[in-house]
Amino acid sequence: MKRNVQLTVVASAVLALGTLSARAGIAGSAHDFSGETWNSSGEICIVCHTPHNANTSVSNSPLWNHDVTTATYTLYTGSGTLDATLGQPSGVSKLCLSCHDGTVALDSFGGNTGSTTIAGDAKLGTDLSNDHPVSFTYDANLASTDGGLFDPSTTNSGLGGTIADDMLFNGQLECASCHDVHNDAGNSHLLVKDNSGSALCLTCHDK
Numbered sequence: 001m002k003r004n005v006q007l008t009v010v011a012s013a014v015l016a017l018g019t020l021s022a023r024a025g026i027a028g029s030a031h032d033f034s035g036e037t038w039n040s041s042g043e044i045c046i047v048c049h050t051p052h053n054a055n056t057s058v059s060n061s062p063l064w065n066h067d068v069t070t071a072t073y074t075l076y077t078g079s080g081t082l083d084a085t086l087g088q089p090s091g092v093s094k095l096c097l098s099c100h101d102g103t104v105a106l107d108s109f110g111g112n113t114g115s116t117t118i119a120g121d122a123k124l125g126t127d128l129s130n131d132h133p134v135s136f137t138y139d140a141n142l143a144s145t146d147g148g149l150f151d152p153s154t155t156n157s158g159l160g161g162t163i164a165d166d167m168l169f170n171g172q173l174e175c176a177s178c179h180d181v182h183n184d185a186g187n188s189h190l191l192v193k194d195n196s197g198s199a200l201c202l203t204c205h206d207k
Contacts, residue, residue, distance in 0.1 A: 024186025030122075031181055031190070038107035038116050047109050048095075048181075060091045060169055067108040069098040071126045076133040083146045084136040093134040096175040100124045138163075138173045138204070150206050157203055158193055167192065167203070 026032055026044055034044045050065035058068055075086050089097055098104050102123045107114025117123070124131060136142075143149040152163035159166040167177040178200060180192045187193065193200050201207075 024183050026182045029183035029190065031183065033106070036106075036116075038114060047106070050110065058091065058094050061095055064095065065109050066095070066098055067104050067113075069094065069101055069104050071097070071101050071103045073097075073101070074127045074129045076129055076131060078129065081146075081148075082133070084133060084138070084142055086133050086136050089128070089135045091135060091172060091174055092169055092176045093174040096179075096181070097124070101126050132178075134174050134177075135172055137171055138168060139171060148206050149204055152204070155203075158199070163204060173204075 027034075031048075032044055033039050033047045034042050039047060046065060048066050049063045051063060054063040054065060055061065055068060056064070058064065061068075073088060075088075076082070099106055099118050100122060102117050102119075102125055104117075105114035106116045106118060128134075138149070138152050140151045140153055143151045150163065152168060155163050157163045157166040164171070167173070169176065178192060179190045180187075181190065183190050185192060185194075187195070191200055193203070195201065
């Protein structure tokens with residue numbers, strides 16, 4: 001009996017190791033800045049996070065270490081049927097834009113003012129009128145009013161729970177609703193789930 005227990009423990013450990021090794025992650029991803037010349041620490045996490053003296057000016061900012069954008073954005077107006085109430089990006093989306101709007105340098109963290117700004121397609125700028133809206137409340141009321149959205153409180157996200165559980169932040173749709181900054185899933189564009197056949201889009205949009 002003891003041997004069977006030991007074998008079970010060993011097998012479980014092997015399976016766990018296999019799961020860990022197969023898991024993607026931030027190391028080697030687009031958010032791994034450990035090898036950049038401007039990151040003298042050589043650390044991965046420090047560009048965004050710090051265990052002490054964190055910036056608490058933004059809600060849902062986990063031990064934030066990077067300078068936060070103060071930009072004002074041009075918001076999405078591309079649909080006459082948009083029923084969500086939009087405001088300036090906030091919460092985790094504001095953290096994303098603190099690199100991706102190009103107004104704050106990538107190397108402005110830990111109290112240092114840097115000069116290396118983001119470039120290429122990753123630079124969204126401050127005109128978000130052609131980007132999916134963020135920082136709006138997505139709930140059953142919006143789904144009912146819109147008619148083209150699933151109820152996030154009851155719809156399976158495909159990630160283990162409902163849309164509300166897995167993809168919203170304090171009931172708000174944010175950049176991180178679709179993009180996983182830590183690349184846990186290993187999908188292209190840091191998506192939280194594979195978008196083959198528009199699977200990610202159709203998680204929320206009833207089309």
